[in-house]
Amino acid sequence: MNVFLWVVQILLALVMLVAGGSKLAQSREKLAETMKWVNSFTPGQIRGIGMLEVLAALGLLLPAATGIAPVWTPIAAIGVALLMIGAAITHARARELPNIAVDVGLFALAVVIAWGRFGPYAF
Template structure:
């Protein structure tokens, strides 16, 4: 793996590990100030999204680190692109139309997927 992959994927994994953990353990009231959309989504779905984010973060780091199923890393990154595409749709259909962070996360995930499949990473 090259240094660029580890920097970008590491930062992305840290973000999703943090955000996913919050969604899994915090109450709706404690999530609301950071995530205005939580009132429009059933709490089990919020918890499931958090679990997916934690698993995706793990998928960015563990496969390249261990060499086991390394194709999982670009798949996890592409999963985050899809997740953020859905997040943008949720934001745009509600009152909260701020999607700058979603765009940045989707772009970062796309770069991570590209780096994970590039010739410098093998």
């Protein structure tokens, strides 16, 4: 189960890193070409979301990998779960219904990590 949790942590961290990196690297106008929801947010808010996603990616891996304060790994997973709740609400408001399924899937992965790392497979 520990190996499974590591695989899920790495996959979720990669998804969060790519998502956050794209929000940090691209302009609001460029993002709006593929994501309608960005029109409801200021550029600063979009950058803030991107930064939270990048920090979540780092939090899912670095504390556990270095052994320094590994309790931050499940805390980061809870942060991802909260981000996905917000993402699902945002996608619902923008009528981007297929994206809600992705949000729910990432939410589920984050909850599994939090459960495993706070519970029976803690570091």
